[in-house]
Amino acid sequence: MAAVVASQFRCPKSVQEMGCTATIDPSPFVYNGGLIKDDGESKKSYFTLQRLIDSWTTEGEGTTDDNGFLTFRGFGGDYDLDIVNPASGESMNTQVHIAEQDSTSETIKFISNNLLLDKKADLKKLVAYWESKSEQLIVQKGKDYLALANHHLTNSEWLLANQTLVAALEELAITTEVVVHNSQLIPVGYRGQGYTTENGSFLIWMSTTLHFPYTFPAGTVKIEIKAHSQKEKGESPIMVSGVGANYSQVWPVENRQSAVYTYSLVTTGNEQDFTIRFPYDGRINDRITAKNGDTGELKLYIDQVKFIIKTSKVP
Numbered sequence: 001m002a003a004v005v006a007s008q009f010r011c012p013k014s015v016q017e018m019g020c021t022a023t024i025d026p027s028p029f030v031y032n033g034g035l036i037k038d039d040g041e042s043k044k045s046y047f048t049l050q051r052l053i054d055s056w057t058t059e060g061e062g063t064t065d066d067n068g069f070l071t072f073r074g075f076g077g078d079y080d081l082d083i084v085n086p087a088s089g090e091s092m093n094t095q096v097h098i099a100e101q102d103s104t105s106e107t108i109k110f111i112s113n114n115l116l117l118d119k120k121a122d123l124k125k126l127v128a129y130w131e132s133k134s135e136q137l138i139v140q141k142g143k144d145y146l147a148l149a150n151h152h153l154t155n156s157e158w159l160l161a162n163q164t165l166v167a168a169l170e171e172l173a174i175t176t177e178v179v180v181h182n183s184q185l186i187p188v189g190y191r192g193q194g195y196t197t198e199n200g201s202f203l204i205w206m207s208t209t210l211h212f213p214y215t216f217p218a219g220t221v222k223i224e225i226k227a228h229s230q231k232e233k234g235e236s237p238i239m240v241s242g243v244g245a246n247y248s249q250v251w252p253v254e255n256r257q258s259a260v261y262t263y264s265l266v267t268t269g270n271e272q273d274f275t276i277r278f279p280y281d282g283r284i285n286d287r288i289t290a291k292n293g294d295t296g297e298l299k300l301y302i303d304q305v306k307f308i309i310k311t312s313k314v315p
Contacts, residue, residue: 076100083110093156109159116158119165120149125314126172142172169312173219180274180305185210201228201301206237207280210302211273216243218269219311225261225276226303229253233293235284237300244271250279258303269313276302 025034025043035046058074076098084091092113096106127142145168152161182202187195187210194208202210221243229237236254239261240247248263278300285295 074098076102081108083108085110092158094158095156113158116153116161116165119162119169120146120153122312122314123149123165123168123172126169126174126312129174129314130172138172142168145171173310173312174314176307176309176311178214178307178309180212180214180307182302182304185212185276185302185305198301201303204276204278204300204302205296206278206285206298209275209277211275212305213272214274214307216267216269216271216307217309217311217313217315219267219309219313220264221267221310222262222264222308223248223274224304224306224308226258226305227253227261228255228258228301228303230256230297230299230301232295232298233288233291235288235293235298237278237298238281238284239300240277240279242273242275242277243267244273246271253300258301274305274307276305 023035025036025038034043035049036042056075056077058072058079060072060074062070062072064070077100079096079098080093081096082091082093092110094108096104096108098104123142123146127139127146130138130142145164149161149164149168152158152164182197182200185202187202187204187208194205195210196203204210223241223243225239225241227239231237231254236252238250239253240250241261241263242248243265244267246265246267248261251261253259253261284298288295288298
């Protein structure tokens, strides 16, 4: 009888839930109407209702299309989803709620469990690093973040775990300043020419590049270049800088006194070279020549270079 009633009243969309009172015999409402005997033994009606509820469970598997979509039809309720990337083997688990007798669309951001564990491992290394520096306040923050991340991971709260770990890695990241002395910059000029030193600064002419081999860790880097110029016939030298294949804007260097030029970028850990260039621009040369000027008097001076590196990778 309980199974029949449950089946009939589960179908209408207006029914949100059902309640059952007096489930243990003796029942004050229906003689022998309970699901469990007074000695705690389950009755046949208990197992019948259990099988019915189990039959309302949707299980299965599927593959997303080229756009990452998967469509299925199932009972309303809370679903546990195991998502696997067949190319890499990375996986994640998450939950979604499907409304009863309704169409539901859910967007799931794939966050690999492996990626989360890698971030957790990086956080542990950072905590150990700051412990070696006796920075107890930072160490305690790191341990608090780890405890919270573990709570989210244990409860399969992947998005919250990722947010926690990202915040932790940002707060505990290591900041390092590297000053590159001019003597460390390696010049590459046109036919072996186009550079010299003057009053402690590196003087370069058009078509010259200075480079400095350096392995940048994954993270962020801010580049500060102190530079000044000597103009010719109202024209200014130009400068562009790069970290690996990532470049700054092209700056016109108009100041005769040293000024700071900065840019920031995200590094992947694959960048292994820093460059400063005074790129060739034939239009600048033509304008100087048209005014009977000397293109050799157009000079760019590099006074100092500094890297400000922030990384969650322990050196």
